[in-house]
Amino acid sequence: MKGRYLSLAATGAALCLTAVTLTGCGTVQGLTGNNEVTLRVVAADYGDNPQNSSTTYWKDLASSFEKTHPGVNVEVSVYSWTEVDAKVAEMVKAHKAPDIAQIGAYADYAGAGKLYSAEELLSVQTEADFLAPLADAGKVGQTQYGMPFVASTRLLFYNEKLLTDAGVIPKDTKGGWQPKSWADLEAAAKKLKAAGVQTPFALPLGREEAQAETMMWMLAGGSGYTDNEDSYEIDSPENVKTFEFLRDKMVGQGLTGPVEPGKLDRQAAFDGFARGEVGMLNGHPTLLKQAGGKGIKFGMVPMPTADGTDHPTMGVADWVMAFKNGHKTETGKFLDYLYEAKNVTAFTGKYDLLPVTTSGYRAMEAATGGSAPQLKTFLTALPTARLYPVGKKSWAGVSEDVKQNIGKVVQPGGRPEKVLGDIALAARKADAGR
Template identity: 80%
Template sequence: MSRTVKGRYLSLAATGAALSLAVTLTGCGSLVGDNEVTLRVVAADYGDNPQNSSAAYWKDLAAGFEKTHPGVKVEVSVYSWSEVDAKVAAMVKEGKAPDIAQIGAYADYAAAGKLHTTDELLSVQTEADFLAPLAEAGKVRRTQYGMPFVASTRLLFYNEKLLADAGVIPKDGRTPWQPKSWADLEAAAKKLKAAGVPTPFALPLGREEAQAETMMWMLSGGGGYTDNEEAYAIDSAENVRTFEFLRDKMVGQGLTGAAEPGKTDRQAAFDAFTRGEVGMLNGHPTLIKQAAEKGVKFGMVPLPTADGTPQPAMGVADWIMAFKNGHRVESGKFLDWVYDSKNVTAFTRKYDLLPPTTSGFRAMEAANGGATAQLKPFLQALPNSRLYPVGKNSWAAVSESVKQNIGRAVQPGAQPAKVLEEIAVRARAEDKR
């Protein structure tokens, strides 16, 4: 999930960011013979402790593949999200790129000509199975290099008890909240404030994941980071109106609590939500478990839009890529194995994430009960979601610029148009490099 749980969903990876674990796995541990090929794979860890490390998943995956593909061995090195991107970058710089890497971004390597395209690797069936918005996000100049590994979307979480006590929803516990517009959101936040809720609506625009919170609001206002031609449109009229609403109606009326949004990180907002101090906030699937463990009863709905007109949710994906190491055929066979429906489903169920494939989507959609049922609202938003412009080499720099500056746009007396224009000018300059 930037740091999908940060621009990754963290990409999606907030769950593994704290783990400093590196594990090397070999499917069966035997020496490689003269006629055998060894695939070196680097993967990110989605676990938050040694007991639920992704290492176990990759070990089983490699062993299963080797049993049906004699002559190919798979060695997987699993690193925490805090170090995996740097590890791969260092390997590439040393001329020792892995055959396959499962990390947060692919565009720089694709632009440098170091990656295979997906149609050079995958079977037609596997390539066609990717959900359309995720496949599109994996493209550079209309050619796909990045293969989505897991995905996530974002929804608005609300504390049922706080909203009921404030009179936003009935206290019968059976009537879900169904806000449609920003006016509904503002009205609910005002009632929460009047009821003494410390933070009616948490607005984390701090460095941890400001680029995600920003994109969610842009989309709900009918805008986004890019236009229909994929050119940066950060300073569009729609985006300016969005941040004027946040400045005037949410922050300006004291509906976002005492903390300054630009200095509030997402995990801090999540923690406050699980303590019962926040009425509403945007969140990803990992908040389900965090809130449940603290006994917080919550609901989840799409983020209301400016005028109630439906808009796409934000999606996030983490990526797999294959480097040009002379093992194209073997890498392709292993990737077909990775994307087998049963393997995709096993991983997404373990870590409460969303499948990147149509077959995985259908399998999750058909499942009933437990954590899968709670994930279905996120799943339903995925096919029409919008992702970060990760196919742009400039995105990393633009994301950093958003993290550093977007909080200024909602300060009392700020000029959102000016702040967005500054970010947009830098983005366009980066895009031309």
């Protein structure tokens, strides 16, 4: 989610899973001396500790694929979400692009003519199984280059005990808390602060996933990154008002905790919630398992909005893309295998994420055990959720600009109109190819 929604930083170093390591002189890109093909895959880590790192999933997937596809070896490097996009960019710049990358954005590579299309790679059955909104989001023009990997939507999580102890939730209430507006959010945060809660509302605008937290607030304020015509409106009046609210009412009143939002990463916020130190935060399905595993009793509600009326929720899909390295046939076989139902559900089940395929969606709808009932709340919102403008070639650069600068907006004396205006100007220039 990353997003890249969807994405948990776990380890700062690459974990290289090499089934057959290429050695010796004279090795030609991807070929061993026996003319075997080695597919190089770079993937993001969705675990929140070394024990549940995505490394295990990819190692098992590569091993099982190799057993049924002799002559094709799979070498996977897993990086944290804080660095995986930059690692792939470095590889591409050095003319050493991986065969397959599972990262947060694809359109800039597609626009540069570096990617195979989904139609060139996948079987008809695999291609047709993607959920239509996600398949459409993977297109540049009319051609799909980005293949969705996992998805998530976002809800507001709250710690039931902290809110009850602070008087936000009356002790005899059985229906939970149902905030509708930002005024409700502010009032609750003030009560939590008065009760001594360290972080009434966690606002992670650090590098890890600032673009997601930003979009959630923009949507709840009645705007977004783009308008209905897909043109950037980052500096819209609604977005300026949104960040004025965050600067003055949330950060300015000391309701966002001891860490400056621009220096708070999403995983650190999740960790604080799982320790019982955070009253409220925006979260995705992976937090279900992390917080539940620590014994935190929590509730989940749609993100309150500026005026209390309904606005779209945010959806996030992380993407798989295949670079034109001359291994089209082998890459296609591996991707067909990756998207088999058993492999999709193995990954989404491990991290409480949402499936990107129709078969996976139906399986989750029918599931009854584990965290399935809670996940259905997220699943219901997926078909109509708003995604990042990932089909824009400029999006990767805009996302990076947001990561670097959005934290400045909510600092004391921050100037939302100026910062958002600068980001918007750069975005429009990039979108126009200037």
